[in-house]
Amino acid sequence: MTSEDDIRVGFAYANVSNPEICTNDCWPGKYGEYKTSTALQYDTFYRKVEAWGYPALAKRPNRSNEIVAASRSSDVSFNNSGPMTVPKPVELFKLHLGDLGKGEKPILPKEISYKRAITDYLKEMVLTVPAEFNNQAKAIMRQCVTDAGLITKKLEFTTEPEAAAIYCMKFFKEQFTNSVGSLFLTVDIGGGTVDLTKRKMRDKHTLDEITESTGGFCGGSYVDKEFIKFIEGKIGENAMKQLKQNNYGQLQYLVQEFCKRIKLPFTGNPDDFKEYELDIEEVCPVLKQYVHGVERTILEYDEWIIAISFDSVKAMFDPVIEKIVKLIDDQISKDGELISSIFLVGGFSESAYLQTIIKEEFSSRVLNISVPVQPIAAVVRGGVDYGLNFSVIRSRVLKYTYGVLVNQVFSYLTDPIDRKKADGRIYKFFRMATKGSQVNVNEEFSNFFKPSVERDTSLKFSVYITTAQNATYVDEPGMQLLGALTIDLPDPELGFDRLVRFSLTFGQMEIRADAKNVKTGRSYATTFELNFSDD
Template sequence: MYDYRVIVGIEFGATHSGFGYASISSTEDISFYNQWNERLRTIKAPTVLSYDDEYENVQSWGYPALESNHVELFKFLLGEMKNKPPLPREKAISDYLHELSKIVKEEICRRWESIDFYNQVLIILTIPDNYKISTWDIREYAFKAGLLNDCYSQNFKLITESEATSLFCIKYLKKCNLSIGEKFMVVECSDNTINLTTRMLLIDERLSVVLEQIKDNCAVDQELLKFLEQKIGSSAINLLRKHQPQQLQHLQSAIISFLAEFTGTQSESSLIEFDLKDHCPSITEYCEGEYHDNMVRDDWRIKLEFEDVKAMVDPVIERTIQLIDSQLHLRNNDCFALSLVGKFAKSIYFQLRIGETFNKRVQFISVPLHLESAIMRGAVLYGQNFGKNFIYFTNFIF
């Protein structure tokens, strides 16, 4: 018999992973581990590993692994890896979960010194929706990684990322009088994709899938890279991807954070300027030819004018609008609310455009707080209800 005291929600993500935790008696107070990177206080670490030449021993993982040749775990999960290294999928996933589990156990035992980790901690692991691995295999990987005491441990549950996100959104939508039988659409604009899923709230906070998930690869990251290529050249971008991916990621994150304040009104917009040497020091080595000469002339600074920003964000917004419109059309506008999540959902301009387009077709458009931690928060909420009402998901199409 398990006596759960703590819930841990682990996001085993396609590109980044992390975990949040809370006492089972109070999931309003969720904490997140944020010591992944000395430079950035972020709540997620890259889902990557770096091995020795024989792919036997892990040399580094997370942010440190980005500085060397590394394996991207999500490609194992999704079955899409090209030029696959001589590394069994089981080993790669178990190795990453092993490194992650060491941090999880250290953090939980630090906060609750007398806790019995294998009997008093309920672990909810989220995985990408289109994973290609059986749930039993993932359970075995978690056992080999040290997360579980045995393969049949009852304190370990799996849900998909979209299920966790939906539970996170429900918490806010219920405050807006979402009722049993009403439908809502979760619109997630993440680093590299747009994901839409329409669900219906059932009795006892169960959720059904009304329309299956739609996924599109249009994302603001891609549009930003197109802009950077115009300034420093595609060769420099490729070299940064290969040799200094962490610096490139830092530059992208810095620019995208400024894009969130863009309103789409020229009179309210100011010039955005970035010093590339501050955000991406290696760029001076990789930028060549005419691009190098131009950047030297500009003292390695790039400027984002009003039209530059619109050119980056408009394609993503237009595609998102098209996807939402198609889902609403299939349901004859029978949808109570849109819930906007993901990094790009922070954008003021994105929120305004979605609101202007759909405010007469749905009753409510929600932008919850804590968007970056939505999946982990949803996992913890699932764990809180697991021992009480047992939230589960019914997958059928009306």
């Protein structure tokens, strides 16, 4: 079972005959950590992967090569024919699966599609998915896992907040046993994303989802971005631009040093903080060749030391933590029901400062706020638990409204003229299940339909989804075609007197469509081939 945010990935596993869960803590270039970087280093012509994970990003500077670095960047290698450009690492590719605008998605090399990057990464290691992943993203991930040759049987999904809730239920077993019927909130705070979900203990062993999962892009990596902005203010915009372009590995090493020496130990208490002196000549010596003007004058006077104060670090954390607090407050305030516990999981949840702020903000409204042991591994371990026992999840909340296209005769009294088809018909949306509804696993939603044209010999059910709770037409903004099921409809002489029972069943993490001809008893079923583009 693997878990990803846009920054790091980890995995856990168990044998069904001996279900002791093991969490991987051995990665290339790293030991004793539960996740590694989501990054790939390709060769010159993008033919193969030369490094993945942490080694693909952070490169410790070699001071003996500093003079050489001034004449050629670390992204240039040489062969008998002369210099060859070594590609920058490919990273953050998983963000292409999220619901981000095109301008917000990371730029990938033209030689590498995000689907290939995901497939290549999975080939290098051996699935949970963020809450914001839609059915299209799951279909792409399923195909990538298949293309990577990792599975021979069906791939099952669970969401990251769901897996985190399962892990917390097991870890805080005694507390959950005494809390049957009460509500709790899991907050998965990773590197790039924060996922939240409100659940209820149905009994000692099963969970109900109460509100729709929510999330945001405000994880721990955004503190790193604030640090980079801080450094840019000291060295100048052009120097930072050249460092990113020419020596990305040293930039990543600089960030890793910040995380290890400043970010992780930061408690938010001034008494615990000792001003840190960042030695550019030691941590990122190549920067000296890029800094000019007044910034160079200041840094030379300070002997290339950048002092990082308590207030500076706090200013890096606060904008990110404010967004996380807002997400938690929104979930707690939904429906006005009391929350008995908040469980914080994910890598950034280990931040002492973040924990302090959350407890200060919500301890008067929530009795218990806890962080389990190994919170960074909560999702992968909970995902394995789910794989061993699917029945632990009894209900989920729908993120979409589901319905089918119905072909009706156009009415000048009720229908807009611009939606009239050339044959005098109009395509409307018949709602079958509504966004925000709590549905039990394998719960069925059904209705009866008849042919729209009297002598049709087949009937096509086109299933659409929308984030709107109410919709009338299938061409409304936000409406997406999920899939279609076509059935034979014999006996055209019977005209409209041919009923078909159509149903949608919401299984573990998939949707099944069934259609039954009431007269003949013949049944049809499918799980959808999802429609998606290669963007």
